[in-house]
Amino acid sequence: MPEFLYLLPPKEAAQTWLERVIHRTEAETIPSAEALGRVTAEDVLAPHPMPPFDRSGVDGYAVRAADTYGASESLPAYLEIVGEVPMGAPPKFRIGAGQAALIHTGGMLPEGADAVVMLEYTQRSREDEVEVLKAVSKGEEVIIKGEDLAEGAVVIPRGARLRAAEIGGLMALGILEVKVARRAVVGIIATGDEVVPPSATPAAGQVRDINSYTLAAEVQRGGGVPRQYGIVPDDPKALAETVGRALNECDMVVVTAGSSASTRDMTADVLDSYGPPGVLVHGVNTKPGRPTILAVTAAGKPLVGLPGNPVSALVNMDLFVIPALDRLHGLQIRRPKPTLKARLTINLPSAAGREDWWPVRLRQTDEGWEADPIFYKSNLIFSLVRADGLLKVPADATGLPAGAIAEVRLL
Amino acid sequence: MPEFLYLLPPKEAAQTWLERVIHRTEAETIPSAEALGRVTAEDVLAPHPMPPFDRSGVDGYAVRAADTYGASESLPAYLEIVGEVPMGAPPKFRIGAGQAALIHTGGMLPEGADAVVMLEYTQRSREDEVEVLKAVSKGEEVIIKGEDLAEGAVVIPRGARLRAAEIGGLMALGILEVKVARRAVVGIIATGDEVVPPSATPAAGQVRDINSYTLAAEVQRGGGVPRQYGIVPDDPKALAETVGRALNECDMVVVTAGSSASTRDMTADVLDSYGPPGVLVHGVNTKPGRPTILAVTAAGKPLVGLPGNPVSALVNMDLFVIPALDRLHGLQIRRPKPTLKARLTINLPSAAGREDWWPVRLRQTDEGWEADPIFYKSNLIFSLVRADGLLKVPADATGLPAGAIAEVRLL
Numbered sequence: 001m002p003e004f005l006y007l008l009p010p011k012e013a014a015q016t017w018l019e020r021v022i023h024r025t026e027a028e029t030i031p032s033a034e035a036l037g038r039v040t041a042e043d044v045l046a047p048h049p050m051p052p053f054d055r056s057g058v059d060g061y062a063v064r065a066a067d068t069y070g071a072s073e074s075l076p077a078y079l080e081i082v083g084e085v086p087m088g089a090p091p092k093f094r095i096g097a098g099q100a101a102l103i104h105t106g107g108m109l110p111e112g113a114d115a116v117v118m119l120e121y122t123q124r125s126r127e128d129e130v131e132v133l134k135a136v137s138k139g140e141e142v143i144i145k146g147e148d149l150a151e152g153a154v155v156i157p158r159g160a161r162l163r164a165a166e167i168g169g170l171m172a173l174g175i176l177e178v179k180v181a182r183r184a185v186v187g188i189i190a191t192g193d194e195v196v197p198p199s200a201t202p203a204a205g206q207v208r209d210i211n212s213y214t215l216a217a218e219v220q221r222g223g224g225v226p227r228q229y230g231i232v233p234d235d236p237k238a239l240a241e242t243v244g245r246a247l248n249e250c251d252m253v254v255v256t257a258g259s260s261a262s263t264r265d266m267t268a269d270v271l272d273s274y275g276p277p278g279v280l281v282h283g284v285n286t287k288p289g290r291p292t293i294l295a296v297t298a299a300g301k302p303l304v305g306l307p308g309n310p311v312s313a314l315v316n317m318d319l320f321v322i323p324a325l326d327r328l329h330g331l332q333i334r335r336p337k338p339t340l341k342a343r344l345t346i347n348l349p350s351a352a353g354r355e356d357w358w359p360v361r362l363r364q365t366d367e368g369w370e371a372d373p374i375f376y377k378s379n380l381i382f383s384l385v386r387a388d389g390l391l392k393v394p395a396d397a398t399g400l401p402a403g404a405i406a407e408v409r410l411l
Numbered sequence: 412m413p414e415f416l417y418l419l420p421p422k423e424a425a426q427t428w429l430e431r432v433i434h435r436t437e438a439e440t441i442p443s444a445e446a447l448g449r450v451t452a453e454d455v456l457a458p459h460p461m462p463p464f465d466r467s468g469v470d471g472y473a474v475r476a477a478d479t480y481g482a483s484e485s486l487p488a489y490l491e492i493v494g495e496v497p498m499g500a501p502p503k504f505r506i507g508a509g510q511a512a513l514i515h516t517g518g519m520l521p522e523g524a525d526a527v528v529m530l531e532y533t534q535r536s537r538e539d540e541v542e543v544l545k546a547v548s549k550g551e552e553v554i555i556k557g558e559d560l561a562e563g564a565v566v567i568p569r570g571a572r573l574r575a576a577e578i579g580g581l582m583a584l585g586i587l588e589v590k591v592a593r594r595a596v597v598g599i600i601a602t603g604d605e606v607v608p609p610s611a612t613p614a615a616g617q618v619r620d621i622n623s624y625t626l627a628a629e630v631q632r633g634g635g636v637p638r639q640y641g642i643v644p645d646d647p648k649a650l651a652e653t654v655g656r657a658l659n660e661c662d663m664v665v666v667t668a669g670s671s672a673s674t675r676d677m678t679a680d681v682l683d684s685y686g687p688p689g690v691l692v693h694g695v696n697t698k699p700g701r702p703t704i705l706a707v708t709a710a711g712k713p714l715v716g717l718p719g720n721p722v723s724a725l726v727n728m729d730l731f732v733i734p735a736l737d738r739l740h741g742l743q744i745r746r747p748k749p750t751l752k753a754r755l756t757i758n759l760p761s762a763a764g765r766e767d768w769w770p771v772r773l774r775q776t777d778e779g780w781e782a783d784p785i786f787y788k789s790n791l792i793f794s795l796v797r798a799d800g801l802l803k804v805p806a807d808a809t810g811l812p813a814g815a816i817a818e819v820r821l822l
Contacts, residue, residue: 088603089616172793199585218575362747
């Protein structure tokens, strides 16, 4: 196992690690209506042009643009009304010179027409005549066949996470099924002789397992499927047996370590044994979260050892577990992350070279968000319960002064 | 039905409407491990103090602080090691004057000790002796019983959405079940003679139903349960029958209108008939999304008529449907919304008094995010597929100049 005396910053640590993660979940075909949040496994192509015919973008009158040239409120163009375009059916008439037809938004442009005049720029003078109060140019208020999408065009690229908009796009094209990456299954193993299940009443010196459950919640949030393997005692053989079993059944395995240094070392030894490459990162230059272990199996599956401290563990899930899920799912299209900028209310100390994440409460003011740091000793999950987000003290800063604007990652 | 000639801005419209929504979903008890994203229906109280005993926050030596006073690297304090605190069990010894014990993070502080010296400030001089290189004060590196939470304290207030941190907090306290608001069921009805299901091949003049599916996705995102009622033709009797049935079975009903003005008027008439108060808002001063209808039934359930244009519909789901779900679930604790500030790359026109939402692509630069507006004609769902978010042109601005910093709501 390589020893890293120099602790990597989180970003470099994640990069070093993730580029060795070559395992991917296979593709599966699912109904588009159930695909929210899933990642596409291939390019989705338009099966036909969109719109499939020239269509009105507004309520108004379909006209020949040339018939409206020079029209104004004081000098309207008078056009003969030849009919009303029915919704849901093609019009049975055509528009000749000097003619117009009532049309609704989405209605199919009748043959002969090449523009639409919005209703508000018209006036019905007689039953079969409309006054047009404004000139329109060719194509005005018309959505041309294929304007939105040509047949065969890439509608949604491979590696994109499907949002509500994409679900709508698939439905618009009648694409009822979509090929997506299977949800990654994440094996969760807790270690530590002192760790008991939440259902137990801890004896003196024992603590309840928290990290298995916060991790399961984060895995769900990241689009994965958590699978719990229970609590393993501080015994390398028992841990190796459980990690081996989990690796057979899962796409990624996360060990939430006990709080003692010896448990952490044992975890690192076990995780390293599934390489090469094995352990790539042992310790990250961040607070909280320093004793994090990042490894890769010979088959390219990611392995993580998280610190026992629940705050550290939660910070590192966001920094490492969520990006690993994205990698397993083959995510390529990265959307901006929802971060906030906030004004720090007090001075925050930090060691140079170390990236700190402080739990903060946010308060909206007229000048934007203000961030009040929550002070905590290690292990206090409740400092996070009280927090809106984590404020970043960048590695190149030796702390941040009151009044500084800093990035906050919402919890 | 009251007529509103003055179009309300979205915020005022939402407020006017939501304060009349008195219906709430009832409480249900579910396993804490499955409660991610749910809203608490009562205060969650601490069943016992946290931590339940004095505990070390670090790896080190448990000591009497007084024995370390004056200690330094050049003049260490020498303490007798009387044992090692076992993990998962109370120590069987006590610390007397001049004594110390090895302790791990989370270990129970032995009787007699009142502080912990971190391992890095100690040196093991002999098998049974440790040199302390730094003075510690009483309570240092110790997490005192109840420091985190007193027995009976409110851990999570009523009306809070449960995040991973809260799931962890519940587990830390052994709270395996939690009372939350039942997920609101949202009835979804599409209308329009021209609308066909996505499985159909649209004839000329027909369009596929998109909004039922984008809405279902948004309802899921907002923590609700979508229930589809299919496509109803442009017939007030048929629509009233379906809305009535949906209201019996759901907590909220949303009608995604066809694109014609006549369908919208019909929808408004039908929605109004379930009052008083009936229709409270008919038209919102926003683009897209103007022809939005917000109503409340006599039983205080929310009713929405969304514009047929898929872009308008999606913008309005975010502005109205998501907040209504929060209200039905009794959400009280509002976390900051994930918005971004971005620099606009070109001039954007807008009418004074109208709030515009422009689809934009975001690009990260050294100076922060840049937003490129995507131009679209009405109805183009694919402009949203290409977008990262919606940029807000505030109602008090007559457009925004290139270079202006604007708020972007991520899609």
